[in-house]
Every structure is written in structure tokens, then in C-alpha cells.
Amino acid sequence: MHFGLCNFISLVCAISKLYLCRYVDVILQLIDKAGDFVSDDIWYRVVQFVTNNEDLQPYAAAKAREYLDKPAIHETMVKVFFFYQLKLLYYEELQGY
DSSP, X not given: OHHHHHHHHXXXXXXXXXXXXXXXXXXXXXXXXXXXXXXXXXXXHHHHHHHTOGGGHHHHHHHHHHHHTSSSOOHHHHXXXXXXXXXXXXXXXXXXX
């Protein structure tokens, strides 16, 4: 019984991480496609969300970097990218990398 519960919890964690990554993807796509119409509340929320999920920070920084490689990007995407990069550098410094 206990082993089955551990497997179930592991499965729930894996599925929730998938949805968390999808949330980041969707918000970054929204900023990319409709940056002028994305309020500060939206990008603040995704930044807070990633800040509170340390496992998600490298993924979010890498995805934001992909958008930075495009020839034309919105100012909001630049803000999100640099916030993620600073947060990632701070996290790595704390870990001693």
C-alpha cells in the first residue's frame, strides 16, 4: 500500500511539472505574439511563479533565451529574460557553482 502511494505521488509531481512548463511556454508565447497587450500583471505573475519554483528556473531561462534569438522581440520579453537570468545566476551562486 505504501509503495503504491509513493508511486502515485511521484506521478502527480511529474504531471504537475509538465503543466508548470506548459504554463511558462504559453505565457512566453503570449508575450511574443501580443507583447503590447500583455499587462505588467501577467509577466510579473509568471516571474513570481518561476521564482517560487526553483526546479523550473533553468527551463524558463532557456525558453526565454530562445525568444531572445529572434530578430525582433518585445521589450517585455527582454525584461522577463533578464529577470530569469539574474535569478538563475543568484541561484547558482548560492549552490556554489
